[in-house]
Amino acid sequence: xxxxxxxxxxxxxxxxxxxxxxxxxxxxxxxxxxxxxxxxxxxxxxxxxxxxxxxxxxxxxxxxxxxxxxxxxxxxxxxxxxxxxxxxxxxxxxxxxxxxxxxxxxxxxxxxxxxxxxxxxxxxxxxxxxxxxxxxxxxxxxxxxxxxxxxxxxxxxxxxxxxxxxxxxxxxxxxxxxxxxxxxxxxxxxxxxxxxxxxxxxxxxxxxxxxxxxxxx
Numbered sequence: 720x721x722x723x724x725x726x727x728x729x730x731x732x733x734x735x736x737x738x739x740x741x742x743x744x745x746x747x748x749x750x751x752x753x754x755x756x757x758x759x760x761x762x763x764x765x766x767x768x769x770x771x772x773x774x775x776x777x778x779x780x781x782x783x784x785x786x787x788x789x790x791x792x793x794x795x796x797x798x799x800x801x802x803x804x805x806x807x808x809x810x811x812x813x814x815x816x817x818x819x820x821x822x823x824x825x826x827x828x829x830x831x832x833x834x835x836x837x838x839x840x841x842x843x844x845x846x847x848x849x850x851x852x853x854x855x856x857x858x859x860x861x862x863x864x865x866x867x868x869x870x871x872x873x874x875x876x877x878x879x880x881x882x883x884x885x886x887x888x889x890x891x892x893x894x895x896x897x898x899x900x901x902x903x904x905x906x907x908x909x910x911x912x913x914x915x916x917x918x919x920x921x922x923x924x925x926x927x928x929x930x931x932x933x934x935x936x
Contacts, residue, residue, distance in 0.1 A: 733784040749845045800928035807921040818910045840882045844914040847875030851918040865929035872922040879915035883908040
């Protein structure tokens with residue numbers, strides 16, 4: 720059975736643009752948090768604005784892709800799955816943007832001894848997003864190969880959970896920190912961890928969509 724990329728080139732191109740944009744948002748967030756940890760707030764806010772602009776561009780691409788799916792009717796049997804994949808990818812963008820905005824608005828006071836732990840959590844989440852976006856690309860050409868690609872996503876999500884739990888534990892074990900700061904540190908670890916959770920959500924959708932595609936072959 721022909722792949723989606725063979726049946727609908729325009730759809731594949733639009734989804735590719737959306738995946739690339741999500742990849743850029745993910746990269747910018749990682750770089751922005753590094754700047755935040757170095758107390759470079761002007762530079763951080765510059766990255767935040769770029770993330771917000773990309774998020775708005777993503778909304779345009781998402782709507783164009785959805786309009787194409789309904790107007791052209793080239794893959795009616797797969798429309799619901801593709802729409803779900805687009806929405807799950809958009810959720811990743813939203814989670815990253817919202818977390819980046821929280822750093823700018825609430826300005827958490829992260830102790831020096833915890834900064835490396837936060838940066839590691841950001842890296843794990845970013846790598847997990849990278850892996851699931853790679854799997855999304857594979858889906859259009861060879862859905863039968865999705866399962867192996869997704870293993871790293873599920874591994875990454877578990878590592879993110881573990882790292883977030885470590886940060887929370889270190890924060891609450893620190894007797895020199897007031898309770899309000901401990902709660903704030905826990906809150907930000909939770910939000911960064913949620914980025915990996917959104918990547919896992921997309922992975923789940925990809926796994927189901929791939930099974931449907933291969934069963935039709």
